[in-house]
Every structure is written in C-alpha cells, then in structure tokens.
Amino acid sequence: MSSSNRAYAAALLRPLLIALALAPAPIDSTPVRAADAGTSAAVQAASLASDLVAALDRVFQGPHPGERAIHTKGIVLRGTFTADPDAMSLSSAEHLRADGPPAPVLVRFSDFSGVPSQSDGKPGANPAGMAIKFQLPGGVDTDIVAHSYNGFPVATPEDFLGYLNAVATSDAQVRDAFFASHPAAKQFIDAPKPTPVSYGTETFYGVDALRFVNAAAVSRFGRYRIEPIAGNQFLSATAGADIKPDYLRDEMRRRLAAGPVRFRLLAQLAAPDDEVTDATKPWPDNRPVVTLGTLSLTEIADDASPEVKTLFFSPMNLVPGIDPSADPLLAARTRTYTISYRRRLAGE
Amino acid sequence: MRRTLIGCGIVAFFATLGSLGFALGSGVAINISQKGRAFLPGAIEIAKGDTLAIHNDDEYIHQVFVDNPSFKFDSGEQDIGQTVDITFPASGTFQVLCAIHPKMRLDVVVK
Numbered sequence: 001m002s003s004s005n006r007a008y009a010a011a012l013l014r015p016l017l018i019a020l021a022l023a024p025a026p027i028d029s030t031p032v033r034a035a036d037a038g039t040s041a042a043v044q045a046a047s048l049a050s051d052l053v054a055a056l057d058r059v060f061q062g063p064h065p066g067e068r069a070i071h072t073k074g075i076v077l078r079g080t081f082t083a084d085p086d087a088m089s090l091s092s093a094e095h096l097r098a099d100g101p102p103a104p105v106l107v108r109f110s111d112f113s114g115v116p117s118q119s120d121g122k123p124g125a126n127p128a129g130m131a132i133k134f135q136l137p138g139g140v141d142t143d144i145v146a147h148s149y150n151g152f153p154v155a156t157p158e159d160f161l162g163y164l165n166a167v168a169t170s171d172a173q174v175r176d177a178f179f180a181s182h183p184a185a186k187q188f189i190d191a192p193k194p195t196p197v198s199y200g201t202e203t204f205y206g207v208d209a210l211r212f213v214n215a216a217a218v219s220r221f222g223r224y225r226i227e228p229i230a231g232n233q234f235l236s237a238t239a240g241a242d243i244k245p246d247y248l249r250d251e252m253r254r255r256l257a258a259g260p261v262r263f264r265l266l267a268q269l270a271a272p273d274d275e276v277t278d279a280t281k282p283w284p285d286n287r288p289v290v291t292l293g294t295l296s297l298t299e300i301a302d303d304a305s306p307e308v309k310t311l312f313f314s315p316m317n318l319v320p321g322i323d324p325s326a327d328p329l330l331a332a333r334t335r336t337y338t339i340s341y342r343r344r345l346a347g348e
Numbered sequence: 349m350r351r352t353l354i355g356c357g358i359v360a361f362f363a364t365l366g367s368l369g370f371a372l373g374s375g376v377a378i379n380i381s382q383k384g385r386a387f388l389p390g391a392i393e394i395a396k397g398d399t400l401a402i403h404n405d406d407e408y409i410h411q412v413f414v415d416n417p418s419f420k421f422d423s424g425e426q427d428i429g430q431t432v433d434i435t436f437p438a439s440g441t442f443q444v445l446c447a448i449h450p451k452m453r454l455d456v457v458v459k
Contacts, residue, residue, distance in 0.1 A: 041424075042422055043420060046413060046420035046421055046422035050420070312450050316411065317449070319408065320407050331411055331447075335411065337447075338447040339415070341450065342415075
C-alpha cells in the first residue's frame with residue numbers, strides 16, 4: 001500500500017476505532033442456554049473477531065509486535081472521578097454514588113490509527129480515543145470506551161469488516177460501492193477531523209447505548225458524553241500540519257504542570273423512540289443530559305509499569321447499575337480488543 | 349464415561365451443583381460456575397464428548413471464548429444467569445477465557 005493509500009486508509013478507520021470502544025449488548029434476565037459449542041453462531045462469531053483483527057492489520061501494515069491493532073499510540077493518565085449528586089438518579093453503580101469517596105481512574109488518550117509511529121498532526125490521528133478505567137474497591141474495575149466523533153461508521157460487526165476491507169482494498173470500485181451503500185460510513189469519512197489543541201480540549205462520545213438502572217430499578221438508555229471543562233479548542237489546518245509528531249504528549253505534560261485536566265462526565269438520555277442498537281445514529285441534541293461527575297487528571301503514568309502495560313479496556317466491562325444494550329457491535333468489539341490485547345502481551 | 353476433576357474443592361463444588369447437572373448430546377454435562385470474575389473450578393479434565401455447562405452466577409456479564417488452532421468459540425454476551433455450553437470436538441488442552449475480564453481462565457484437558 002502506498003503512503004497516500006495508507007493515509008486514506010487511516011482516515012477511513014478512525015470511526016471504526018471509536019465504535020469498537022463503546023458498544024453495549026442485550027439484556028435478558030431470564031436464565032437461558034446461551035450457546036452450544038460447535039454451533040455455527042459461536043464459531044462464526046469467533047472467526048469474525050479474528051477476521052476483524054486481520055483486517056486491521058492489513059489497513060495498518062500490522063501486526064506491529066507488542067502493540068495494539070488500533071489506537072496504538074497513546075498516553076495514560078492517573079486521576080480521580082468524583083460523582084455528581086444527580087448521578088444516583090440514573091444509576092446505582094458504585095462509582096456513581098456521590099456519598100462515596102472519589103474513585104481512582106486510569107485514562108488512556110490515543111491517536112486513531114494502528115501505526116505506532118503515528119504523527120499527532122497527520123491523517124490517521126483523529127478521531128482520538130479516550131478510555132477510562134474506574135478502579136473500585138475489592139479489585140473490581142469498570143470501563144468507558146469513547147472517541148471524539150459522535151457516532152460510528154457502521155452498525156454491525158459484519159459491516160465493520162466490510163468497512164475495513166473497503167478501506168484496505170486497491171479496487172476503487174469495491175471501495176466506492178461500499179460507501180455508496182453505507183451512508184453513515186461515508187459521512188464519517190467526510191467529516192472534518194481537526195487536530196485538538198490538547199487531548200484535554202475536545203469532547204469524547206460513547207457511541208453505543210447502555211441501560212442505566214437506579215436503586216428503584218428504574219432504567220433509562222443513555223450514551224456517555226465526556227466534555228472538557230477547558231472547552232473545545234482545535235488547531236487550524238495549517239497549525240495542525242506543522243506540529244511535532246508527539247505534540248499531544250508534550251502538550252499534556254505542560255498542561256498538567258499548571259493543574260489538573262478536568263472533564264465533565266455526562267449521560268445523554270434516549271427518548272422512547274430513539275434507536276439504541278445502532279451506533280451510526282446519534283440522538284438529537286435536545287435530549288436530556290444528566291451530569292454523572294467530574295474527572296480530574298493529575299499525572300502521566302509510566303508506560304513501562306506493569307499496570308499500564310497490561311491495561312485492557314472493554315465497553316462491556318460493566319458493574320451493577322449499568323447494563324449493556326443490544327448493540328451488536330459490543331461483543332465483537334470486545335473480542336477484537338481481546339485478540340489484540342493477548343497478542344500485545346505475547347509480544348506478537 | 350471417564351471424567352477426572354482437577355483441583356481442591358472439586359468434590360464439594362459438585363456436591364453443591366450436582367443437582368444442576370444434565371446430559372447434553374452423547375456426553376456428560378459438567379457444571380462450571382462463574383463467580384467473582386473467576387471460573388470455579390479453574391481447571392478440569394473431561395472426556396471427549398463431555399459438555400461444559402458454564403453458568404454465570406456472577407453479578408457481571410461475561411463473554412466466554414476459546415481460541416485454539418483446532419477449535420474456536422465465542423459465546424457473545426453472556427448475561428447474568430445465563431449458561432453457555434461448550435462441547436470440545438477433539439482431545440487436547442484448551443483455555444476457556446472471558447473476553448471482558450482478562451484474568452478469568454479455565455484450563456480444560458480433554459482426554
């Protein structure tokens with residue numbers, strides 16, 4: 001693949017990375033037999049996850065030994081999350097209790113592509129990723145996986161594979177046919193993706209709906225939105241093209257020296273008729289928003305520490321009070337991330 | 349049908365869960381529990397044709413998978429209270445893992 005094709009591929013893949021980070025799954029309280037070994041569904045699901053990772057490798061010339069298949073270049077920060085009193089009206093989750101202590105968090109910001117040497121100002125860097133791990137008592141943790149684009153280019157794992165193949169192919173007819181039949185993917189590709197002034201100056205979105213359940217067992221579907229308290233700030237196209245390859249890490253170091261980097265964690269709530277299983281369809285801006293709390297990030301974590309080297313995020317790593325929706329991307333994303341994670345730990 | 353269980357506490361485990369056992373296919377169903385983000389027991393030896401019935405007794409959802417050159421399996425989302433059945437098609441050593449919780453691991457030897 002030529003460098004221009006790689007840049008194009010990287011731009012196309014940006015939304016995929018984001019979507020992989022944030023999909024929920026169906027809820028069914030009735031005990032059922034979920035799957036029989038050897039059934040076509042279970043085997044096909046396993047094969048699809050492997051195919052997705054292989055497709056990512058084709059797009060990004062991987063695998064790159066010891067690296068993530070996508071959102072490869074990143075920076076991990078430490079901090080705390082303090083719940084807002086309104087959060088308990090939506091969910092009984094432990095970290096959303098305002099009467100408890102702040103929860104320690106690890107937050108990983110990342111460029112989009114699966115290229116370890118991705119330059120922060122070049123195509124492939126955006127949309128950026130933001131993954132949050134809340135560290136709860138008893139060794140329990142729960143995650144949020146988000147990116148800086150409000151939506152996902154495709155709605156299903158099968159279409160995600162089609163998307164990756166369309167990005168990787170040298171056959172323009174195949175590529176054009178895919179985007180002609182998948183308008184959300186086309187919209188994603190065409191959307192402006194400016195370089196942020198800082199990872200701390202752009203909004204991140206959880207693209208998959210989750211079901212939040214409060215102590216009274218009242219449930220609402222919602223999607224995460226993570227807003228920078230410093231406000232959204234982006235570089236001009238000219239300034240973005242001129243920044244150094246590791247600009248965002250250097251900028252974050254300088255920003256933290258002046259004080260914590262803070263975000264407001266929100267949940268946008270679905271109206272009764274809003275689509276909760278299709279990540280390509282953002283909800284209208286007039287939907288109610290609940291403030292869940294504030295993230296305060298204070299230091300950059302050591303990339304060489306075991307805790308950071310073994311860091312793994314899943315949009316399905318949930319705790320009581322937050323359930324998945326029936327978004328079909330959720331399980332596929334989790335398995336895809338798992339394959340990448342195990343390969344990374346093995347140095348492959 | 350030959351079936352050997354590995355690890356301390358297995359007898360007590362099956363004494364507790366024995367009433368939940370059931371036959372599937374031509375083999376025997378062997379109950380495995382998920383609790384506290386762990387498989388209980390964490391290792392087991394079974395006969396070819398036996399079925400592992402993995403029950404989510406946890407307060408978290410799980411996603412069981414096997415990624416072996418000779419056998420791949422992915423349950424998808426496994427809700428609280430759900431059971432996932434896995435019948436291994438061949439003898440060998442397998443790891444049953446959870447895609448959501450990387451520390452969960454069940455070692456299976458199929459004789």
